[in-house]
Amino acid sequence: MKMDALRLIRTRRSVRRFKKARIPDAAIEKILEAARWAPSGLNNQPWRFMVLEKDQKDVLADFTHYSYIVRGADKVILVFLDRNESYNYAKDIMAIGACIQNMLLYIHASGLGACWLGEILNKRKEIARILTISSNLELEAVIALGKPGPRPKRGSRKKLNRLVIPL
Numbered sequence: 001m002k003m004d005a006l007r008l009i010r011t012r013r014s015v016r017r018f019k020k021a022r023i024p025d026a027a028i029e030k031i032l033e034a035a036r037w038a039p040s041g042l043n044n045q046p047w048r049f050m051v052l053e054k055d056q057k058d059v060l061a062d063f064t065h066y067s068y069i070v071r072g073a074d075k076v077i078l079v080f081l082d083r084n085e086s087y088n089y090a091k092d093i094m095a096i097g098a099c100i101q102n103m104l105l106y107i108h109a110s111g112l113g114a115c116w117l118g119e120i121l122n123k124r125k126e127i128a129r130i131l132t133i134s135s136n137l138e139l140e141a142v143i144a145l146g147k148p149g150p151r152p153k154r155g156s157r158k159k160l161n162r163l164v165i166p167l
């Protein structure tokens with residue numbers, strides 16, 4: 001699929017329903033490759049990833065209202081901030097956001113679908129305990145991904161004139 005950058009950005013939607021299909025490891029590696037080329041303050045690259053599938057993935061479903069998304073996805077990518085690499089919390093969190101958007105756009109460009117899950121962070125401590133995550137790693141997002149099911153509803157955004165502050 002070839003499309004220009006703006007069209008790629010505009011046509012990406014959160015995908016919450018997936019087909020039962022496996023995503024090959026090679027595709028996951030490319031998604032993480034897109035992630036690691038995100039910009040970060042001082043180029044500190046504070047992101048860390050964990051990929052879960054099958055039963056390990058489904059354990060996470062107990063920690064979110066969006067359990068159907070986790071269960072329906074082929075895999076989930078947990079995105080952590082490595083506090084040992086952190087130099088400025090706000091900037092590091094922005095870098096993590098850039099890294100996640102890189103993934104979402106690459107996933108979309110590859111004909112796959114994903115949903116960024118944030119509500120699950122309400123249970124980040126419980127998740128860290130159950131997955132025995134090292135204490136320097138702070139969970140920032142879970143990305144559920146798979147082959148897209150039914151096409152999501154059309155996206156909507158505020159008009160540009162509500163976003164640009166006049167001088």
Ligand SMILES: Cc1cc2nc3c(=O)[nH]c(=O)nc-3n(C[C@H](O)[C@H](O)[C@H](O)COP(=O)(O)O)c2cc1C
Nearest residue numbers: 012013014016066115116117118119120152155156
């Ligand atoms: C920080 C963040 C947290 C989000 N958390 C959730 C979530 O927990 N569950 C969910 O279904 N979607 C979640 N989303 C997806 C948003 O609902 C979605 O991006 C927004 O409604 C715009 O829709 P679109 O992605 O299709 O353009 C999250 C998105 C972001 C950026």
